Amino acid sequence: MRDQGRLVEWFDDKGYGFIQPNDMYKERVFIHIKDFARTGPRPIVGCALEYLVILDERGRYRAQQASYLKASQVIEHKAKPATPKQAKSWSAMKIGIAIYAVFMLIAGFSKLLPPYTLLFVSLMNVLSYWLYAQDKEAAQLGNRRIPEQTLHIVDSLGGWCGGWLAQQKLRHKTQKQPFRKIYFCTIVFHILLICWLISPLNVFY
Numbered sequence: 001m002r003d004q005g006r007l008v009e010w011f012d013d014k015g016y017g018f019i020q021p022n023d024m025y026k027e028r029v030f031i032h033i034k035d036f037a038r039t040g041p042r043p044i045v046g047c048a049l050e051y052l053v054i055l056d057e058r059g060r061y062r063a064q065q066a067s068y069l070k071a072s073q074v075i076e077h078k079a080k081p082a083t084p085k086q087a088k089s090w091s092a093m094k095i096g097i098a099i100y101a102v103f104m105l106i107a108g109f110s111k112l113l114p115p116y117t118l119l120f121v122s123l124m125n126v127l128s129y130w131l132y133a134q135d136k137e138a139a140q141l142g143n144r145r146i147p148e149q150t151l152h153i154v155d156s157l158g159g160w161c162g163g164w165l166a167q168q169k170l171r172h173k174t175q176k177q178p179f180r181k182i183y184f185c186t187i188v189f190h191i192l193l194i195c196w197l198i199s200p201l202n203v204f205y
Contacts, residue, residue, distance in 0.1 A: 001052070001053050002050060002051065002052050002053070003021055003022075003023075003026075003029075003050070003051060003053050004021070004022050004048065004049065004050050004051075004069065004074060004075055005019040005020050005021040005022050005029065005048075005049060005051070006019065006020055006022070006046060006047065006048055006049070007019055007031070007043055007044070007045055007046065007047050007049060008020040008028070008045065008046075009045065010043050010044070010045050012042060012043075015032060015033040015034075016030065016031060016032045016033065016142065017030075017031055017043060017045075018030060018031065018140060019031055019049060019051065019063055022074070022075065025171070027061055027171060027172070027174075028061075028140060029051070029053060029061045029062060029063045030056075030060050030061065030062045030063065030139075030140075030142060031043075031049075031051065031062070031063040031066060032062075035051070035062070035063055035064045035065070035066055036066045036067070037065045037066060037067045038067070040068065047068060048068070048069040048070075048071070048073075048074045049063070049066050049067065049068060049069060050066070050067050050069050050073070051063035051064065051065060051066035051067070052064045052065045052066075058139070058142070058145060059139070059145060059148075059176075060139045060142075060145075093164060097161050097164070100161070101161070104117075104118060104121065104194075105118070107194075107198060112198045113194075113197055113198060114197060114202075114204075117197065120157075120158065121157075121158035121159075124154055124157050124158040124159035124162070125158065125159045125161050125162030125163075126159075126162060127154055127159055127162070128151070128154045128155055128159030128160070128161075128162035128163040128166065129159075129162040129163070129165060129166045131146050131150065131151055131154060132146075132151065132162075132163060132166030132167065132170060132172055132173070133166060133170060134146055135151070135172065135173075136166075136170045136172040139172075148179055148182075151163065151173075151183075152182055152183065152186050155183060155186040155187070155190070156186035156189045156190050156193075157190065158190055160183070160186055160187045160190060163183065
């Protein structure tokens, strides 16, 4: 798929940078100097580009066959409001998180949950947000990524609220469908885990 965007960051000594697509809802795209379709002037921050988008072995969006665009060739994307389906999904998640938070507070203070469960879940949410932020930064800089399995484990242990917040605020992992499906499975797993903790089946408490 070909797309258009502007070079927003360029490390000339290293020969790579990042493109922000004209559609601001899309994630930034990595580009290397060798990914230009033909040799030309050194890239300058702010220049308009057209490129082919691929997903490389590191799981990041990468530009290939990039070429410079004239001002008349640039197709500007106007910011579009969230579709009713997106707005409904976001509202449903906010309601779900609010209900979950209230339930956890009540269950924690009424001692339905084992001691320190609230503290543990809170730490998992902080850790989850931090891991998503680190993975986002690693994707942008081309460094070693946080394994998706690690993100899923932390989310399943209670960090899913922080994970959701990180996805929305950082615009990270929002377009990767396999990851999103597993993410929602971690929420179900965590809810089942909480139900087990407060049930008579929990022989450890």
